Amino acid sequence: MATDPGHDVQRSVAHNPRVPLEVIIRLAGTAKIGRALLPRVAAASPAEVRELAGSPDPAVRMLVAGRRDLPPEIRDALAADPDAKVLKSIAPHPGLSDRQLRAMVDQHGVRVVTKVATNPDVSPALLEHLTRHRPPVRKAFREVARHHNATAPALLACLTDRQARPIAADHPALPPEVIADLLSDEDWQVVEAAAANPSLPTSLMSKLMPW
Structure with a gap:
């Protein structure tokens, strides 16, 4: 079945949790597997993880980089990978340093910026840099806009984007005076988010309460 070029057959094979690892490796560069963590890769043994991470094929390395429980030495090796596909897959992994994340952005720019922004440990300073x-x-x-480490300057930059604006309006790090201004925004989603912001001044909260 792994050689069947029919619609979605190879992709379905790759997502089968019982597929042999060698089949995954063979399909990685040809089948449209996507970026989702494959069940067989998620269940790979430590030895298999090392095998996948050391593959000469970046498509294979990308698959194992999607795990979020990699040993530090493998995580760090993949974080220094020259291929942008691998970096996009590893960038959200917990435990990466700002130096590692910033190096990804310096090396591949727009191709990795979004994934770097999803890293749970990315610093406030780097988030500002990304904006x-x-x-x-x-x-x-x-x-x-949805990151817990986002600062006021980063959130103000996010308010300039139409789709990020409602998300940023809900962030507690947004300055109270900015939240107050957003209560009169022309977008009802922004108004709703600002009204629910926990940093909204109490005096304004009382005015919003129905009587």
């Missing part, structure tokens, strides 16, 4: 990237990466604004 200043040129050319801007609009999808990254949405990720920065």
